[in-house]
Amino acid sequence: MENQSLGRWISVLYRYGHVYVSRELEPFGIGKGQFMFLLVLYHEDGLSQDEMARRLNIDKGTTARAIGKLEEEGYVFRKTSELDRRLNHVYLSIKANDFKTQFFTILDRWTDILSEGLTQEEVRMAFDLLEKMSQNAARHVKKEGKRGNSDETTK
Numbered sequence: 001m002e003n004q005s006l007g008r009w010i011s012v013l014y015r016y017g018h019v020y021v022s023r024e025l026e027p028f029g030i031g032k033g034q035f036m037f038l039l040v041l042y043h044e045d046g047l048s049q050d051e052m053a054r055r056l057n058i059d060k061g062t063t064a065r066a067i068g069k070l071e072e073e074g075y076v077f078r079k080t081s082e083l084d085r086r087l088n089h090v091y092l093s094i095k096a097n098d099f100k101t102q103f104f105t106i107l108d109r110w111t112d113i114l115s116e117g118l119t120q121e122e123v124r125m126a127f128d129l130l131e132k133m134s135q136n137a138a139r140h141v142k143k144e145g146k147r148g149n150s151d152e153t154t155k
Contacts, residue, residue, distance in 0.1 A: 006133070017110060018032045021035055024109075028099065030070070031069065033062075033069070034066045036066075037052060037070060037090075039103075039107075040056065042096075042100055042104075046089050047090060048089050048090070049064060050063075070096075075093055075095055075096040075099070076090050077093055078091075
């Protein structure tokens, strides 16, 4: 395990995942920068833009641009909150709901590609390990954010 980097392999998978998602969703007018927002809305429609930015850990400007592109393509629409006029809630359109099965088929196909040649036990273990690593990373980033800096940013 000497000179092995989990981060390197996770980064490689992330980049290949973006290539795959871009290629598969491009014919539908959805870019790699928008699919995450669509995914969040499929799980919970009607979130505010601010809440989506928070959940995805993406800045508000990038979120607004991504939502704007999805809106231009007809996948979502925005509605100003009646309780707080400063908030825009984002809702899936009929087009997005009609596309949902195809969207998840594309994502499931990527999971199948990644798990080719693995046993069901290995796939389950991979999910468990990736979830734990994600929790570790989130905990560390939150902890470091409270201190104001980390060892990595001060080098």
